[in-house]
Amino acid sequence: MNTPLIESPAGVMTVLIAVVGFWFWLEKATRWKVFNYLPPLIFIYATPVFLSNLGLIPFKNGAYDFLRTYGLPLFIVLMLIKVDVVGAVRIMGKGVFVMLIGSIGVVLGGVVAYTLGQLLTTPDGFVLKFPLPEDSWKAFGTLSGSWIGGTGNMTAAHAALDGTGEHMTMAAAADQLVYLVWLPILLGSKAFAERFNRWARVSPDRIAMMDQAAAELDHSEDAPTMTSLLYLALLALAITWVSMALSDKLPPVYLAGAQVISASTWLILLVTTFALVASTTPARSLPAAHPIAMAIIYVYVARIGATMDLSNASLESIGAFALMAYVWIFIHGAFVLAAAWFFRVDVHTLAIASAANIGGAASAPIVAAHHRESLVPASILMAMIGYALGNYLAILTGRLGQVLG
Template sequence: MEITSTEGVLTTLVGVCAFFFWLEKATKSRLFSYLPPLIFIYLTPVLLAAQGILPEKSPVYESIGSLVLPMMLVLLMLKVNVRGALRVLGRGVGVMLFGTLGVIVGAPIGFLAVKPWLEPDAWKAFGTLAGSWIGGTGNMAAVSQMIDASGTDVGLAVIGDSVIYLFWLPILLGSKLFADRFAVFTGVDANRVATMTAAAQAEATDATAPTTPDILGLLTVALFSSWMAELISHILPTIDPYLSASAWKIMLITALGIGLSFTRLSKLPGSHELAMALVYLFVARMGAQTNLASAAGQALPFLVGATIWIFIHGAFCLLGAKLLKVDVHTAAIASAANIGGAASASIVATHHQESLVPASILMALIGYAIGNFAAYATALLCWLVS
């Protein structure tokens, strides 16, 4: 039975998102430590579409892309605290930016290594994955829209993101064992961690539950920003290969969100939680539009390219730590902030030095802020060598 009604398709996508978070909380299974709900939220609509239960095309998919995505980006950017991150992390932000540079440089190299075994448009899969590896899932969703990535390309990016994460996270966690030798290698200041912890505690604020006016205010800000970006994007010139009205809209909405993060609107509670709910809805929508057979056929060479890519990123993180004289804890968190976003950065920080969890979240938010711009540039580099 194919679900064709707007209400039915939207209910299915939202229900899939809600179900796997409920399952994680209800079972407390360790499975979700290795395969987060995101994977199942993506794969379930893939399977439902392959079985003909979800339609290949639906007005719901178009509405989520045109409305939900920009709203999600504004809400994500509202919590970016650039000044706080610089005060707390100092040179740690520099290491994260080295890691970002490693993602940008590594993508075309990894793509070139496996290009003969991939379809011509596979550069879009590398560009989409760059969004996740510089910022997070929200950035991956945004960049996929900017470059008009197909469901297959997004599928490859999700597969690469999940598989590489399974072996990269243990490397970051295990690096704690080499803290002393790493400190000698980089020449780090012995008091650096204590200084960073104190600065993070000074920046910390108590979380408050959002009220009805807070939610209405957030929706107004997100919708108004989306509206303005839509209007402006259609009067700006388009430039080949992929500076389309859609790309302009994403970059404008990102810039607007970052700008608003410097205002009192950033104090409205609930923006991150609302944004992440919209992120997962968008991921479910991407799954419903994926060609499973095509993605599976290219998965192995794509993973080889992504493995080359991730080690180039790691080399850049080491170089940044050496040049900026940063400890292994900060270097590991910087890589996790790039590759896994706020959740992974928090996990790594908890393992290395629990007092650095607030700092790790600040670092990941910087990744959100630069993710769309840097990943878009990465995608164009991959296009140039395709």
């Protein structure tokens, strides 16, 4: 193999950050409509794939190790300390339960889709191939992280389940293919609001009550100061340090002969738990946590792309996984539909709840703005609940597939 053009960790890190910055700059500067269907995330992941496979940057590097060891835990802390469960419940009410049941639908749907995919997988030599790898439960767990929380949960689950670059490629490709179908369905559901609300037996004053609660929500944030950033760094590093120390000492857990909790899994679970505890303290008011977290995670996504060796990729496996993802998403849809009827929730809340799952904080506000603009702040809060649950449930999805499949 030829020596990569850029080998130093500083140079590689510069390239990754430049890739992230370029695609967000291009989106803002051009406002191309293509970004409505293919968000910068896809290009941020794909660009380093080509850079590494063309020999410009390496597949393995100290910069990648640093991001895996420290970047991901720091991101989880910064993301989760902003979770406000009480605020979301105050506005959306029973709509939060619809989202939670939708999350359960993602978990169970992922296990069903993986099991079905294994049953359909054909032996080598068949004319019609359906090659879903046996270890694709790692890809199902990775994608469930995105569909319960967001990009950060997807990368955290990928790390916790010891996924490969191919698993991330399968998950990322299916995520966007399904999103292109599911988002228009959520947006278009507004046209059926009156009929849906009659079917779901929605209380006539429910929407007015949500509007009033949303108007009373204070979602302002102070400008960051030197001391607030210092406290934020202290908190994130302290939780990361303690979690890393504990994860090295906790024993692995086995179920049915398979290792379901490794040291990397312990690390993600511990960081997630400690960060959620911190979100119940005044630390939640520290400004700038969310933008810093998102900057870290996009660089981490670029890092995953750089480690993807296309010589080992299987387009047939990616296609088979995407087909199962469509089965999976409609199982989630059945769960949120049943929950909306049971809890007598309006179609606006239903669409926002599903968007908070499948699209996370990036898509939930889009759906909310289309359905009812006053619910945009609440949609972000609901997506943050998905962030809080995403790591736990994504790991559960993958491990259930591993054990049951």
